[in-house]
Amino acid sequence: MFRGPRGDGSVVSSGLPLSWSESENVRWKTAIPHVGWCTPVIQDGQVWLTSATEKGNDFYAYCVDAETGNIVREKHLFHCDKPESLSNSVNCYASPSSAIEKGRVFVHFGSYGTACLDTATGKVIWKREDFPCRHYRGPGSSVILYRDFLIVTFDGVDVQYLVALDKRTGKTVWRTDRNIKWKDLDANGVPKREGDFHKGYTTPLVIEVGGKEQLVSPVSTFCIAYEPATGKEIWRVGNSAHTPAVSPIYSSGLVMTATGHGQSDAEMLAIRPDGTGDLTKTHVAWRIKGKDVPTTTSSVAIGDLFYMPNNKGTLTCLETKSGKTVWRERLGGNYLASPIHNGKRIYFFSTSGRAVVIRAGRKFETLAENKLDAGCMASPAVLGNSLIVRTKTHLYRIEEKTR
Numbered sequence: 001m002f003r004g005p006r007g008d009g010s011v012v013s014s015g016l017p018l019s020w021s022e023s024e025n026v027r028w029k030t031a032i033p034h035v036g037w038c039t040p041v042i043q044d045g046q047v048w049l050t051s052a053t054e055k056g057n058d059f060y061a062y063c064v065d066a067e068t069g070n071i072v073r074e075k076h077l078f079h080c081d082k083p084e085s086l087s088n089s090v091n092c093y094a095s096p097s098s099a100i101e102k103g104r105v106f107v108h109f110g111s112y113g114t115a116c117l118d119t120a121t122g123k124v125i126w127k128r129e130d131f132p133c134r135h136y137r138g139p140g141s142s143v144i145l146y147r148d149f150l151i152v153t154f155d156g157v158d159v160q161y162l163v164a165l166d167k168r169t170g171k172t173v174w175r176t177d178r179n180i181k182w183k184d185l186d187a188n189g190v191p192k193r194e195g196d197f198h199k200g201y202t203t204p205l206v207i208e209v210g211g212k213e214q215l216v217s218p219v220s221t222f223c224i225a226y227e228p229a230t231g232k233e234i235w236r237v238g239n240s241a242h243t244p245a246v247s248p249i250y251s252s253g254l255v256m257t258a259t260g261h262g263q264s265d266a267e268m269l270a271i272r273p274d275g276t277g278d279l280t281k282t283h284v285a286w287r288i289k290g291k292d293v294p295t296t297t298s299s300v301a302i303g304d305l306f307y308m309p310n311n312k313g314t315l316t317c318l319e320t321k322s323g324k325t326v327w328r329e330r331l332g333g334n335y336l337a338s339p340i341h342n343g344k345r346i347y348f349f350s351t352s353g354r355a356v357v358i359r360a361g362r363k364f365e366t367l368a369e370n371k372l373d374a375g376c377m378a379s380p381a382v383l384g385n386s387l388i389v390r391t392k393t394h395l396y397r398i399e400e401k402t403r
Contacts, residue, residue: 001039001041001097001098001099001100001142001143001144001145002038002039002097002099002142002144002203002247002379003039003203003247003298003338003340003379004340004381004382007144007203007205007206007247008205008249008250008300008301009298009299009300009338009339009340009341009379010300010302010340010341010342010343011340011341011342011382012342013342013382013384013385014342014344015384015385015400016342016345016347016382016385016386016387017385017386017387017398017399017400018345018357018367018368018400019368019370020355020370020372020387020398021370021371021372022371022372022373025398025399025400025401026396026397026398027069027386027397027398027399028068028069028396028397029069029394029395029396030064030069030070030071030394030395030396031393031394032049032051032062032071032390032393032394032395033051033060033062033074034051034052034053034054034058034060034094035051035052035053035054035092035093035094035392036049036050036051036052036092036094036095036378036390037091037092037094037095037336037377037378038050038094038095038096038097038098038142038378038390039097039098039142039378039379039380039381039390040064040378040381040388040390040395041097041098041099041100041105041381042066042100042381042382042383042388043100043101043102043105043119044102044119045065045066045067046063046064046065046066046072046119047063047064047065047066047381047383047388047395048061048062048063048064048098048100048105048107048119049061049062049064049098049390049395050062050094050096050098050107050108050109051094052092052093052094052109052112053093054092055083056080056083056084056086056093056112057079057080057081057083058076058078058079058080059076059077059078059079059080059093059094059109059112059113060074060075060076060077060094061073061074061075061077061098061105061107061115061117062074062075063075063119063122064395066383066388066397069395069397073122075117075122075124077107077109077113077115077124077127078109078112078113078115078129080112083112084134084135084136086137086138087136087137088137088138090296090336090377091137091138091140092138092377093109093112093138093139094109095138095139095140095201096108096109096110096139096140096141096142096143097142097143097203097378097379098142098143099142099143099144099145099150100119101145102119103118103119103120104116104117104118104119104125104167105117105119106143106145106150106167108139108142108143108152109139110133110135110138110139110140110141110154111131111132111133111134111135111139111154111156112129112139113127113128113129114127114128114129114131114143114150114152114165114170115127115128116150116167116170125170126169126170127170128165128170131152131154131163132158132159133154133155133156133158133159134156134157134158134159134195135156135157135199136156136157136194136195136196136199137196137199139201140201140245141153141154141155141200141201141202141203142203144203144204144205144206145167146164146206146215146228147228147229148166148167148168149164149165149166149167149173149228150164150165150166150167151163151164151165151204151215151228152164152165153200153202153203153204153217155178155198155199155200155201155202155219155220156195156198156199157191157194157195157196157198157199158195158198159177160177160178160180160198160200160219160220161175161176161177161178162175162176162178162204162215162217162226162231163175164228164231174230174231175231176226176231176232176233178219178222178224179233180198180219180220180221180222182197182198182221183221184197184198196242196243197220197242197243198220198242199220199242199243200218200219200220200243200244200245200260201243201244201245202217202218202219202244202245202246202247202248203247204216204217204247204248205217205247205248205249205250206228207250207255207273209273209274210274213227213228213229214226214227214228214234214273215227215228216248216250216255216257216273218244218246218248218257218258218259218260219244220241220242220243220244220260221238221239221240221241221242222236222237222238222239223236223237223239223248223255223257223259223269223271224236225255225273234276235273235275235276235277235278235279235283236277236278236279236280237257237269237271237278237279237280237283237284238278238280239259239262239267239269240259240262241259241260241261241262241266241267242260242261242262243260243261244257244258244259244260244295245260245295245296246258246260246294246295246296246297246298246299247298247338249298249299249300249301249306250273250301251301251306251320252301252304252320252321253272253274253321254270254271254272254273254285254320254321255270255271255272255273256268256269256270256271256299256301256306256320257269257271258293258294258295258299259293260295261295265289265290265291265293266289266293266294266295267287267288267289267293268287268288268289268293268294268299268308269284269286269287270284270285270286270287270320270323271283271284271285272284272285285321285323286322286323287323288308288318288323291310291312291314292308292310292314292316292328293308293310294308294309294310294311295310295311296311296335296336297309297310297311297335297336297337297338297339298338298339298379299339300339300340300341300346301320302341302343302346302360303360304319304320304321305317305318305319305320305326305360305361305362306318306319306320307339307341307346307360309331309335309339309348310335311334311335311336312334312335313330313331313332313333313334313335313350314328314329314330314331315328315329315330315331315348315358315364316328317362317364326362327362327363327364329364331348331350331356331358332350332354332356333350333351333352333354333356334350334351334352335348335349335350335351336351336376336377337349337350337351337376337377337378337379337380338379339379340379340380340382341360343360344359344360345357345358345359345360345367346358346359346360347380347387349375349376349379349380349389350375350376351375351376351377352375353371353372353373353374353375353376353391354369354370354371354375355369355370355371355372355376355389356368356369356370357369357370372389372391372396373391373393373394374391374392374393374394375391375392376389376390376391376392377392378390378391383397384399385399385400386398386399387399
């Protein structure tokens, strides 16, 4: 699923390629129709990804053969006569990433539709098109798999809620509406800018605290944790920002979450998730505010270090427990895709096609700088020792030839 099987950007492969270009270490390159920023998902030799037409009228799922790069299945799933305009250049109608398990792939386009497909035949097992949400600037939250549930997030300008679906049937198991008292309402109770400050684009993360699971889900003005089995709220921490897009990370007993856009700068909060109720004043271990905090690109944690890349290419390494800065360096370029790591190397993919590989550790060290023809809006995936990279135009399988 988005950010890998653990949802945190970590992968287990030790043999990922270090260098590549259009003429080096590319096993195959395949043009993908239409537009999509979703992360590819991989199972049993199949790579699945989604696209939508540029104006958002039609929505598709594609299956690519992992060995050859051939598109073996194109499935038209949904149609919308009058999609809402995106009104920005950093999103599209197929931004949410899918999730996959043996025999089934779950694709999602926000309020435009959610579907489960049989990976062997491509047939639709179930569809849902009955979740209202005005995304305003397009959908962004990805689905996650939890036990027998597919958990879907809807944070729009008009409504904000989470839904758990039975992954076998698509039927609703629970729905939890966000309980937020908005502060941007006028005297008549009408939100400013059509509710633009109420949106969210984050993907939840399931963590275990004291032997119990929590579903951590940031939203405008709050980071909230729920019981994933029931949707019941456990705790929340407030902030003064809005429109978060960065997915949370759990490491060293702390939840690291970025608040989104604020009146000045975004904040990164480190929260101790061992309480209940409103933990705003009691459970924030540290906070960092400023332009180095990301508003789109998610972070990674390795050992006792936390690596925080912002959209403009500044990478800050922090001590996870204290929030103390270890080093701060420039990667160069602009970044919207989230990085991945294998414990030793961290991979960053820019919007211009430039990719930087660094060594994880207390000293900043660039290992390689690579370039593809088009840039990445989608986060990468991994298959064995191969990188599966989606640029704005193509899907690549990148691997060292000796492997």
